[in-house]
Amino acid sequence: MTSSNRKVRLRFAPSPTGSLHIGGARTALFNWAYARRHGGRFILRIEDTDRERSTPEHEAAVLEGMRWLGIDWDEGPDVGGDFGPYRQTERFDSYAELAERMVADGTAYRAFDSTEEIQAMRETWMHSGQKPVYQGRDLDPEESARRAESDPFVLRFRVPEGTTRFTDMIRGEVSFDNGEVDDWVMVRSDGTPTYNFVVVCDDTSMEISHVMRGEEHLTNTPKQVLLYEALGLEPPSFGHFPLILGKDKKKLSKRTGDTAVQSYREKGYPPEAVLNFLCLQGWALDDKTEIFSVQDLIGHFDPADVSKGGSIFDPEKFLWLAGEYVRASEVGDLAERCLPYVVAAGLATEADLRERRDWFERAVATEQERIRLYADLPARIAYLFARDGEVVYDPQAEKNARKHADRLDTLKDYLAWLEPHLQAGSPAEEVRARTRDWVGERGLKFPQLFQPLRCALTGAAGGPDLFDVMELLGPQAVRKRLQAAAERLA
């Protein structure tokens, strides 16, 4: 394309004005995948030139979010690299010098308009249907230099006549009439450089070969391409991803859904599922595979295959995907990942769970196909930690149990029958089989025993196999819960 013999170097350049956004994460992911696929480098650069809103805490949160997802970088503020520094505010010196040169050769000029004047112009443009473009209001060089000594000014880029074209890796040929492009501000009156200026400087000096970002940057691209041309530099290849949309079809925002990667982490989404879901926003591995790893992404990602239209973020499908990952987990791993949530819910201490590790894993196994998020587990296994006389009966469970007029006798007789098994510690399979026989011999239907039994043991209307539950509970708890139920269900 633009640069055939350049080394492949891509960057993700978030501004630390908040935690990692779901859209930013996808941008990072695709850039990362492209770099990895082509044996290139992936660079993390912090765009902190908005000093008002940028904070070290946000920067840390962004890095943490990336790490959690498993997107690693070869160069960045924390790991360094040969093209540092990797925070823009630490690179200010290099911008100033270039700006001076551009004023000297006329590709940039000083503008002395006050904020109010600019405001007024914009008002006029918007209401009168004129082109909302600021162009060519520069003074002759001498007057400009003279006024510069007393009055504040900004440096603007002088947009030449013509048409600016570039080949977008996702959209193909894109062109803008230069008459539509503002003589945009490169350097503010306080001497600090603006985004479009800084980006070009940094991408150049960091030898970035491909710039892939969200579609909201599409109109910035001609400004940047023009700057590359004015500087006699070869621009990188550009690509603009479609936006991730909320239910309202507008750019996903906090109003229309959770946008922070961190909040999905807290809710207990497996990071692999988050990554997988992000891939599905605008890209597909093939015509039928929904579940795949980042290795598959790396092996097949091509920006030309990315959809051009925006995609509405579907929380339902996201949840389904999370569940798929949870179900496919190895139980030990799943237990490890759920453990913090069980502790946070106050059901047990970490030490306790680690001591009863085998038991805990078995408990997790009973719920593996019922939970979709790690955070779903605590509520589902809370009954295992309840006091035997105080198991919380779900209204539906109690209703089911009370449907059977013979419930009290059934439970009492069943407990009596069960007692020898409890004492002998009979395995679940055996008790399960024998119980079925017992139900048959007594001429009962299964629900007549199982509904009261489930309510007594777990308090829930649905749940795992009751004989697995009994094993987890242990003989004493089973006894007590059945006895308690004989009173509570009277």
Add this chain to the structure above:
RNA sequence: GGCCCCUUCGUCUAGUCAGGCCUAGGACACCAGGUUUUCAUCCUGGCGACAGGGGUUCAAAUCCCCUAGGGGUCACCA
């Protein structure tokens, strides 16, 4: 409002570049069955789309034009 981008089931998408293999495939959701001690899982089936209109062609979801709709952007934010 100007400019730019976009448009396949409700949603995510395959197919569009190289027109026929598309009576448009998959997934989520939904509906109906089945399995199960219940819930969940799992299995089977169903519902459901080429924005509209003109061309080009033997043939168009695919190419061209127009219209409509949606979005983005118009900062001394990034």
